[in-house]
Amino acid sequence: MADLYRMLGIQRTASPSEIKSAYRRLARKYHPDVNPDPASARRFARITDAYHILNDPQRRKLYDREGVTADRATAQRAQQAARAARRAHYQAQADRAVNEWLAKERAETKARGHAVFTTVTLFLSTFAVAMFKPGIVETTNPFWYIVLILLFAGSIFHLALTLKRHFDHYTYRQEMMSVMRSSRQRKPFTRKFAAGFVVGGYFASLILGFLIGLLAEDFTHTLMGETTFLDGIFSALFYPPIAVLIVDTMYVVNLRLEEW
Incomplete structure (x- = not known):
């Protein structure tokens, strides 16, 4: 996953106000109303996602600790549960056989x-x-x-x-x-x-x-x-x-x- 701090151009110790200021600065540059280029629109979407994650204390704490977002952590837990379910299914099939x-x-x-x-x-x-x-x-x-x-x-x-x-x-x-x-x-x-x-x-x-x-x-x-x-x-x-x-x-x- 990309470095969200680098994406916003801030330090990992940045305060909420610094995060908000960095987001506003980048939004004025890449917002679709200002820059209609498709690449700029995609970058603005990534910047917005980074801002929402780092501006939320819980999601930022999770990202700082595990290097993942809450959505990705949920997806990883779902994948782990799916793998565990598959292992249990195959084990049950083997036991039955x-x-x-x-x-x-x-x-x-x-x-x-x-x-x-x-x-x-x-x-x-x-x-x-x-x-x-x-x-x-x-x-x-x-x-x-x-x-x-x-x-x-x-x-x-x-x-x-x-x-x-x-x-x-x-x-x-x-x-x-x-x-x-x-x-x-x-x-x-x-x-x-x-x-x-x-x-x-x-x-x-x-x-x-x-x-x-x-x-x-x-x-x-x-x-x-x-x-x-x-x-x-x-x-x-x-x-x-x-x-x-x-x-x-x-x-x-x-x-x-x-x-x-």
Whole structure:
């Protein structure tokens, strides 16, 4: 900003009367009524602004202390407030983006853990049942027959629903690969690969369990009694879905307790 004292041709210690005298002297020289030159008119406007600032004790004090006029100080404060508001806005956006990313990571971790629990429980329970061949629970009470049937039906429904949810989250259909490239980028496996992994893992656990059961036949007979191959087949179909239902329920309950 220009030096207002120099513009009026006075010292910084000039009194109000000296400021007024300097202004009158310059006004007689540059006033548009006296000098119609456009440059003189612009200079007269600057001289008038300088006079109004220096003739006001408060504005002169501010100018002497900070080298700015009140108008400019107000503008600077407004600019500082605007910069602070922009920083707060950008910080809020960054915080929101980080929070959204963390929330997605937490949700993805939960989904991944649930998928691992489901598949591992299915394979391990199939392996254990095929190895020990426990046989279906026998009871003469019709009520418990109904309970077992409902439990088995509910576990089959739960297993199918859970596998479908995991498939929808982690797999994509290969025939739709060219149409939904973004889906392929987010989902790491094809639907056929995942289905093959689940079915193949189930049968591999079943066969491995039967083989180890044959090798440890004396131990399994001592523990479970005499069982047949058919008992093992029925048990491998009956118990693993129930095991998945129980473990998944425990997993979900544990997550709810952690959220509390």
